[in-house]
Amino acid sequence: xxxxxxxxxxxxxxxxxxxxxxxxxxxxxxxxxxxxxxxxxxxxxxxxxxxxxxxxxxxxxxxxxxxxxxxxxxxxxxxxxxxxxxxxxxxxxxxxxxxxxxxxxxxxxxxxxxxxxxxxxxxxxxxxxxxxxxxxxxxxxxxxxxxxxxxxxxxxxxxxxxxxxxxxxxxxxxxxxxxxxxxxxxxxxxxxxxxxxxxxxxxxxxxxxxxxxxxxxxxxxxxxxxxxxxxxxxxxxxxxxxxxxxxxxxxxxxxxxxxxxxxxxxxxxxxxxxxxxxxxxxxxxxxxxxxxxxxxxxxxxxxxxxxxxxxxxxxxxxxxx
Amino acid sequence: xxxxxxxxxxxxxxxxxxxxxxxxxxxxxxxxxxxxxxxxxxxxxxxxxxxxxxxxxxxxxxxxxxxxxxxxxxxxxxxxxxxxxxxxxxxxxxxxxxxxxxxxxxxxxxxxxxxxxxxxxxxxxxxxxxxxxxxxxxxxxxxxxxxxxxxxxxxxxxxxxxxxxxxxxxxxxxxxxxxxxxxxxxxxxxxxxxxxxxxxxxxxxxxxxxxxxxxxxxxxxxxxxxxxxxxxxxxxxxxxxxxxxxxxxxxxxxxxxxxxxxxxxxxxxxxxxxxxxxxxxxxxxxxxxxxxxxxxxxxxxxxxxxxxxxxxxxxxxxxxx
Numbered sequence: 081x082x083x084x085x086x087x088x089x090x091x092x093x094x095x096x097x098x099x100x101x102x103x104x105x106x107x108x109x110x111x112x113x114x115x116x117x118x119x120x121x122x123x124x125x126x127x128x129x130x131x132x133x134x135x136x137x138x139x140x141x142x143x144x145x146x147x148x149x150x151x152x153x154x155x156x157x158x159x160x161x162x163x164x165x166x167x168x169x170x171x172x173x174x175x176x177x178x179x180x181x182x183x184x185x186x187x188x189x190x191x192x193x194x195x196x197x198x199x200x201x202x203x204x205x206x207x208x209x210x211x212x213x214x215x216x217x218x219x220x221x222x223x224x225x226x227x228x229x230x231x232x233x234x235x236x237x238x239x240x241x242x243x244x245x246x247x248x249x250x251x252x253x254x255x256x257x258x259x260x261x262x263x264x265x266x267x268x269x270x271x272x273x274x275x276x277x278x279x280x281x282x283x284x285x286x287x288x289x290x291x292x293x294x295x296x297x298x299x300x301x302x303x304x305x306x307x308x309x310x311x312x313x314x315x316x317x318x319x320x321x322x323x324x325x326x327x328x329x330x331x332x333x334x335x336x337x338x339x340x341x342x343x344x345x346x347x348x349x350x351x352x353x354x355x356x357x358x359x360x361x362x363x364x365x366x367x368x369x370x371x372x373x374x375x376x377x378x379x380x381x382x383x384x385x386x387x388x389x390x391x392x393x394x395x396x397x398x399x400x401x
Numbered sequence: 402x403x404x405x406x407x408x409x410x411x412x413x414x415x416x417x418x419x420x421x422x423x424x425x426x427x428x429x430x431x432x433x434x435x436x437x438x439x440x441x442x443x444x445x446x447x448x449x450x451x452x453x454x455x456x457x458x459x460x461x462x463x464x465x466x467x468x469x470x471x472x473x474x475x476x477x478x479x480x481x482x483x484x485x486x487x488x489x490x491x492x493x494x495x496x497x498x499x500x501x502x503x504x505x506x507x508x509x510x511x512x513x514x515x516x517x518x519x520x521x522x523x524x525x526x527x528x529x530x531x532x533x534x535x536x537x538x539x540x541x542x543x544x545x546x547x548x549x550x551x552x553x554x555x556x557x558x559x560x561x562x563x564x565x566x567x568x569x570x571x572x573x574x575x576x577x578x579x580x581x582x583x584x585x586x587x588x589x590x591x592x593x594x595x596x597x598x599x600x601x602x603x604x605x606x607x608x609x610x611x612x613x614x615x616x617x618x619x620x621x622x623x624x625x626x627x628x629x630x631x632x633x634x635x636x637x638x639x640x641x642x643x644x645x646x647x648x649x650x651x652x653x654x655x656x657x658x659x660x661x662x663x664x665x666x667x668x669x670x671x672x673x674x675x676x677x678x679x680x681x682x683x684x685x686x687x688x689x690x691x692x693x694x695x696x697x698x699x700x701x702x703x704x705x706x707x708x709x710x711x712x713x714x715x716x717x718x719x720x721x722x
Contacts, residue, residue: 257646258579258611259618283607285642290579290611297580321606324685325578333685334710340678341706355676357661364645364654385662389655 088296088326089124091190091278091304092319095146096127096169098310102351104129104144108157110343111146114307117339119162121323122330125190125302128154131168133176154187165189169220172202183214192218192248197227200235204242211243218278218302220248224264225255225366236271246276246302251291254284254314254359255366261291265298278302281317283309284363286355288317293325307336308344310351313369314359352376357385365392409617409647410445412511412599412625413640416467417448417490419631423672425450425465429478431664432467435628438660440483442644443651446511446623449475452489454497475508486510490541493523504535513539513569518548521556525563532564539599539623541569545585546576546687557592567597567623572612575605575635575680576687582612586619599623602638604630605684607676609638614646628657629665631672634690635680673697678706686713 118126129146167190191210195203207217249264279295281288292303305322309315320336358372375381439447450467488511512531516524528538570585600616602609613624626643630636641657679693696702
């Protein structure tokens with residue numbers, strides 16, 4: 081725990097990334113209790129959902145309101161905003177820029193744009209729009225473990241010249257080890273000396289918290305986390321662990337424990353995320369967890385770990401995926 | 402993942418440390434399947450239980466046979482020993498040295514002696530006896546996070562002059578961070594240049610695997626783990642993660658996945674270990690998990706996380722513990 085950590089900020093993604101688990105079926109009461117808990121705990125940002133457009137996504141009708149955030153609705157949910165800022169994620173091709181109010185009229189402070197490496201240019205175009213409307217911005221490059229260095233170098237050039245505030249190193253598949261994270265952080269620092277960095281980890285191999293604090297030691301400032309780790313598949317770095325770990329005196333773990341006791345433990349009885357063998361296998365193999373999620377959704381197939389491993393590692397089957 | 406890891410050996414503690422969860426109530430079939438799985442997976446050692454004497458322990462009658470290993474019994478359990486060596490743990494004051502056959506007549510290869518820092522001298526006396534009977538030996542110094550440096554320096558002198566093969570850095574409370582482990586490994590290397598090192602971690606803050614691989618990068622050679630993390634309270638580093646991570650070509654994760662699917666997932670339905678909030682709190686506070694275990698045993702109290710946290714952090718209550 082070093083003085084370096086003092087610039088770190090926590091971005092809680094429970095609603096946004098956790099929504100991928102329960103189709104954003106969080107009650108207003110749940111989200112309000114979470115906001116108040118995070119605010120009391122000193123957490124810097126709460127990512128309260130996606131700001132994608134329902135017109136641009138199929139299956140939109142069934143999802144909870146946190147998938148398509150609306151400013152009027154948000155004002156009712158959070159009538160008394162505290163120090164915890166609000167964030168939303170957008171995906172390129174799924175956001176209608178006309179939906180984004182100027183920051184002065186919005187509840188949101190931070191808009192983050194997620195993309196794969198080949199779409200960094202499009203993502204930066206969006207970032208520019210949000211930046212001009214007054215928002216803090218981040219660019220979240222996903223699936224970095226599958227990106228070749230030459231692609232990364234090209235992307236760095238675009239990013240260096242852009243207005244984006246923070247660039248995220250996202251371990252989408254939960255396949256990175258601490259050494260890999262340190263390598264990537266140093267690479268990003270070398271090529272993006274004018275940008276701040278963020279880390280978003282997944283817990284497939286129980287390394288989400290470790291990778292996050294090691295990234296912080298290496299100079300990463302924005303640290304993504306979820307309460308009780310709630311997030312797609314293996315989930316994320318746990319907010320309670322980060323709050324307990326970071327040296328900043330403003331952080332207080334007790335309200336996060338309260339949120340876990342009152343809401344997360346009961347929710348975990350109904351919904352599933354965390355260290356689950358199918359996701360350990362996809363993490364180990366550096367793959368998207370979708371094959372694991374499909375197996376977990378099938379009650380007959382669930383927990384057939386060896387069959388799953390064989391399917392993903394037998395060449396003639398794996399190659400046709 | 403570096404070439405340094407190539408000297409690493411895995412010591413699976415599922416039966417010994419996992420026995421603390423279920424009072425060593427493992428069937429012979431379970432232990433045989435585990436041995437065969439570990440042997441096929443290339444795991445170097447299986448710690449098959451304690452070699453304490455039932456005469457020196459109360460409550461001995463109710464425990465399974467793995468708490469008081471007997472060589473005749475072991476010969477029946479493992480009729481065809483493979484490459485995986487067998488290990489037993491003893492506690493000082495609880496072992497009768499007359500129970501220990503010469504290694505040439507025993508199924509065991511490795512005897513490990515666990516002690517707190519103030520008993521290192523007594524532990525080394527036992528180590529000497531086992532060493533003279535032909536066993537590989539380790540000294541496992543527990544609760545290092547609560548040891549002052551001057552005590553450690555005194556112990557180092559005794560250890561340097563002893564016959565012990567390997568000295569373990571044990572994070573009994575699951576309170577150490579990666580930086581702490583690196584600090585301790587370097588301290589041990591500096592003072593014990595003639596000894597090999599081991600690491601035994603606990604998963605209270607989801608750092609067991611991370612601390613283990615970071616200790617390995619720093620030069621630790623014997624790595625303790627348990628299948629599916631089974632061990633007291635928050636449990637240990639997961640054998641399957643280590644087997645998947647270490648670069649040695651002899652390791653094969655598939656048999657470990659098979660053990661998990663057939664035996665560990667059903668067992669986890671009945672018995673409890675892992676990332677559980679009470680243990681996260683004791684880890685965070687650098688305390689023995691016994692208060693958490695007591696709360697988990699009480700169905701009325703279980704999951705009252707905030708009350709538990711308050712009890713452990715309110716000065717007038719915490720000081721009387």
